[in-house]
Amino acid sequence: MRSPLLLLVLTYAVTIAVLALIPGQDAEGHPTPPMSLFHAFYFVSYTATTIGFGEIPSAFSDGQRLWVIFTVYASVVVWIYSIGTLIALLQDRAFRRALAERSFARQVRRIASPFYLVCGYGETGGVLVRALTDRHRRAVVIDLDEDRINLLRLETHREHVPALVGDARRPSTLLAAGLRSPWCAGVVALTDVNRTNLKVAIATKLMHPQVKAICRADSHDVEANMASFGTDHIFDPFDTFALYLATALQAPCLVLLVTWLSGLGDEPLAEPIYPPAKGLWILCGYGRFGTALYRHLKAEGVELVVVEADPARTGEPPGGVVKGRGTEPETLEQAQIGRAVGLVAGTDDDATNLSILMTAKAMSPGLFLVARENHRDNQDLFEAVGAQILMHPSSIIADRIRVLLATPLLSEFAKYARYREHDWACELVSRIAALVEDRVPEVWEVAIDQDQSPAIYNVGKGVLVTLAALLCDPWDRDRPMTVIALMLVRKSDRILLPDPKSPLRRGDRLLFCGSSLARSRMLWTLQNSNALDYVLSGESHHPGTLWRWGTETLRRWKVRRSG
């Protein structure tokens, strides 16, 4: 950048100086003193930029013309060269990238609320960022692929999402994305490369140990590695889904419960799914997904036949495999499709999976079908083929992480609920179904602290506030609200479905589900001490004579109207 500018200055200086030394002539041809530096600068300015006004202020002498010939060639060429270099610099990829990085770092520094650093904006990252911003949480995105970042810029999120094309393996990229920022609440590594996720987890734990590290990992090897240095949450899509399916076989109510509670916004309630627990299941594909599924289903005592095209590469389960892709009727025949109750199409190729499902459906229409969907683009095809359960690795991970980040208590609730009886879950499901009509319930957390619930936190000594107080309507305390207390957390204790009579203490955390109306009413009780007094005592005593007179009059007026 320097040399063209220096050349330009030098050319101007020399041409102006010499031009201001050469004598001129007037209209009659008499010699006149040379033009001034100012006139020389003016002349060179319009000549160099190829504007060219002619010989001003008066016609030139031959000596001046001789020099002007040199001036024109030198200054015009140098000027074009300089301009060309400067424009090329502005278009330079490296330069623009440097500018983009600076503006990204500035945007991240300006964030003044907790944000999550998401590495990898693939399908999982996309779903997660959408879910976070919908709940007014900030996110910062890094991805290696420029196309994905451009895609992100085209999408509209409720919160601005700073995004950078960069390599998450480089610590400098992570630092620019605010890893050390006091507002950084967590780092989520979701790239499809295990090593990158591992590197991000290591960098997070080294550079900002207090921050939560949440990673996706596809192999047990990497999972163990991540766990070894304290990565907070590790998600394996295949393991997660295998566990889900195994649970669905044994405890369909529990699966339904968790699905409903972790539903998003205005979704309709999902229909219960009852996969047949007794009978033979055919498992097509014994890769990472198949292996995880085999392990979990075997643990539940399900009878399994594995179909795999290349057992030499994937390894073989103890019971042996039926060799083949599963797309041909012969292979499925060999796998005894006649007496099978369910089939899982679990290869890593969507075309193969679809073909397996279609063949199987034609051979045995009553079969329960589970499909692995590798790419979101094929959603319509999988819906058309009519599989009862669709397994999409990216959205499974995104759902889990969303629940974990947005409502951490729900994530814990799901974990503890797994140890309960099946009937317990079924009863809770029917209670929730009675509570909300056909939309998923709202799930929210309440902490008994100064910030979220000042009314309860600052209640007078000797006043006992029980959970029941929160569960009744602050407008009419005899009317029960459409809400269920799911869990009470007190220090290390986790009480599922706590008794309404249990007293609340400072520092308690609670998880509720119910209608959005109940949620806003509960907020009232939590924050307004008058509302809390009413709920506790049944009397609303408002301070101030004027206020009391107003309410009295209103009450009398109401009585007269009804009577």
Next chain:
Amino acid sequence: MNLEKVVFGFFIVLALTLNFGFFVGELDNPDHHNEWELFAVVVVNLIATILKFGDRTQIGAILLSTSLVAMLQLIAAVLVWVVAVHVTGDGLTPKITASIVSLTGGAMIANVISVVLLVIETFVLRR
């Protein structure tokens, strides 16, 4: 010896010396202040400014800012000169000359700071 450093130092010091050369003399006497000298000061200062581009260090930033200040002052001086001589036709009256010279005096202060910073930087690097 680094040629780039020589050129860099040369222009920064030359900017100061030329500036001083123009500045000395009676404040309001146009005979003591040559227009060619002012021309040279402007050109050399421009070159010094451009040479300072692209240095990302703290001291580099201050060096560039001193040069920008000097340029601002010098351009103001040149404008006063051009307006007085070519636009209003007043010529170099003592009043005009005084304002031109004092403007370049300000530029000289900036150039002095520039040179001092250069010397400091050299010492720091030595250690």
